[in-house]
Amino acid sequence: MENQIASEMKIRSNRIVTVLLLAMIVLLGAALRLWVISDTTVKSPIRADAQRYYAGALNLKYWGVFSSTFSGTVAPPPGAAISPGTSVALMPFVEYPPTRRMLFRFNAYQAILSTLTILAAYALYRLLAGGQRADQSPATSPPHIDKGALLVALLIALSPHLISMTTYLLTETQFTFLLMFGLLALAWGIHRERPGWAVLGGVLLGLSALTRPTTEYLPLFMAPFLFWAMGPRPFLRIGLPALGSALAIIVAWKIRNLATIGALSDPMLFNDTILLGIYPDFMFNAMPESYAYPTRHDPFAAQAPALSEVFQELFRRAREAPLTYAHWYLIGKPTALLSWKIVAGAGDIFIYPVAASPYLSSPFLQFTKTVSAYLHPFLTVAALIGCGIILFRPRLFGLNENSRCIAILIVSVVLYFLAVHMVGAPFPRYGIPLRPIIYGLGLFTLAMMGKTFLAHLASWRKKAGTRAMK
Numbered sequence: 001m002e003n004q005i006a007s008e009m010k011i012r013s014n015r016i017v018t019v020l021l022l023a024m025i026v027l028l029g030a031a032l033r034l035w036v037i038s039d040t041t042v043k044s045p046i047r048a049d050a051q052r053y054y055a056g057a058l059n060l061k062y063w064g065v066f067s068s069t070f071s072g073t074v075a076p077p078p079g080a081a082i083s084p085g086t087s088v089a090l091m092p093f094v095e096y097p098p099t100r101r102m103l104f105r106f107n108a109y110q111a112i113l114s115t116l117t118i119l120a121a122y123a124l125y126r127l128l129a130g131g132q133r134a135d136q137s138p139a140t141s142p143p144h145i146d147k148g149a150l151l152v153a154l155l156i157a158l159s160p161h162l163i164s165m166t167t168y169l170l171t172e173t174q175f176t177f178l179l180m181f182g183l184l185a186l187a188w189g190i191h192r193e194r195p196g197w198a199v200l201g202g203v204l205l206g207l208s209a210l211t212r213p214t215t216e217y218l219p220l221f222m223a224p225f226l227f228w229a230m231g232p233r234p235f236l237r238i239g240l241p242a243l244g245s246a247l248a249i250i251v252a253w254k255i256r257n258l259a260t261i262g263a264l265s266d267p268m269l270f271n272d273t274i275l276l277g278i279y280p281d282f283m284f285n286a287m288p289e290s291y292a293y294p295t296r297h298d299p300f301a302a303q304a305p306a307l308s309e310v311f312q313e314l315f316r317r318a319r320e321a322p323l324t325y326a327h328w329y330l331i332g333k334p335t336a337l338l339s340w341k342i343v344a345g346a347g348d349i350f351i352y353p354v355a356a357s358p359y360l361s362s363p364f365l366q367f368t369k370t371v372s373a374y375l376h377p378f379l380t381v382a383a384l385i386g387c388g389i390i391l392f393r394p395r396l397f398g399l400n401e402n403s404r405c406i407a408i409l410i411v412s413v414v415l416y417f418l419a420v421h422m423v424g425a426p427f428p429r430y431g432i433p434l435r436p437i438i439y440g441l442g443l444f445t446l447a448m449m450g451k452t453f454l455a456h457l458a459s460w461r462k463k464a465g466t467r468a469m470k
Contacts, residue, residue, distance in 0.1 A: 042352050068082045124180065176432070213265070277426065414437060
């Protein structure tokens with residue numbers, strides 16, 4: 001009886017410590033984000049993609065029409081050149097002409113979303129590493145689980161890219177938030193066998209596709225993985241309704257496009273994506289001056305080619321340099337997508353140039369950026385190794401049926417992003433929303449590999465000791 005009481009007190013104490021540490025990490029992440037959005041000055045913040053999201057918000061507010069073209073005098077024709085999610089989020093804050101107050105309020109909104117993403121990363125990793133049955137209390141999970149989940153949360157809280165993205169009027173922050181909470185709700189639905197949570201996850205994933213079209217085909221890509229991991233009956237009861245809810249939102253947007261512009265989406269979007277992906281190492285003819293902006297130097301791109309012409313040109317160039325293009329599409333593109341430095345942008349962790357940023361002046365933030373940059377390749381490689389082990393040798397990680405389903409769900413997202421950007425443009429900026437997943441999966445892989453190694457080492461020592469006694 002005394003042992004049981006002592007055990008319960010220890011569990012309660014561990015939970016209190018975990019909650020306090022998690023609260024400190026979340027508060028740290030929030031403070032860093034508020035600091036950075038307060039002291040960062042972006043040069044010409046309403047430019048390029050940001051200009052189009054801003055125009056979309058203005059059109060929604062003043063004309064009730066979604067379009068990325070704003071004249072200010074007459075309602076523009078409906079459009080689908082951008083996804084509506086960011087413009088809808090900006091609409092409550094939008095002002096004409098743009099003001100610093102508008103940008104700060106929107107960035108504060110993004111800072112809140114980015115802070116909440118820390119919690120999502122913690123909870124998702126805890127589910128993955130817990131390996132609990134649906135009827136098992138979370139309080140009985142091994143202590144190392146919370147330590148690993150807290151470390152994941154700390155990495156996300158300090159991530160320079162995730163923090164920097166809150167200073168721009170772009171899609172990354174909201175997309176990452178929706179992707180992570182969509183995965184968390186879906187994973188929780190699978191874990192607890194609750195279709196309602198799974199459907200909520202599907203809705204959030206559908207909304208992520210309306211923020212950035214990258215995830216438009218994610219539900220279809222996930223389906224065979226979940227069917228394989230869950231089995232027919234659980235998939236029909238939990239997985240299929242979740243994926244169906246995501247598809248319903250995406251299809252609704254497609255129907256709107258078809259009714260207003262006569263097409264499911266702007267035909268130039270996919271065309272430009274394929275075109276930007278045909279340049280090995282982001283250069284035209286390996287010309288250093290074309291790096292990051294190869295279409296500006298390619299006479300073929302200047303002709304505004306049709307999609308069929310882009311594929312014909314790709315096949316022609318691939319025939320002339322098969323090894324170069326094979327390496328680019330199979331190795332170069334995945335490596336580029338998951339790499340650290342922003343390619344098409346201001347460089348380092350910045351997309352648009354900044355006149356001032358705490359990352360340029362604060363020794364503390366420069367230190368966290370250096371540590372993050374050092375850890376990034378190790379965690380990325382570990383995550384990719386973990387994907388292979390989870391798919392082909394899950395017993396090496398000791399995954400039970402429950403945790404294996406969640407692991408395969410996460411792996412399917414990583415593989416989907418790699419597949420999409422192997423077809424299109426693999427700019428590292430597009431891989432930023434994967435950071436919470438990659439870092440969590442990388443730490444999980446390292447922890448499981450270390451646990452397996454120590455188990456084998458203990459077994460070897462035991463055998464060696466037995467032979468010595470004989």
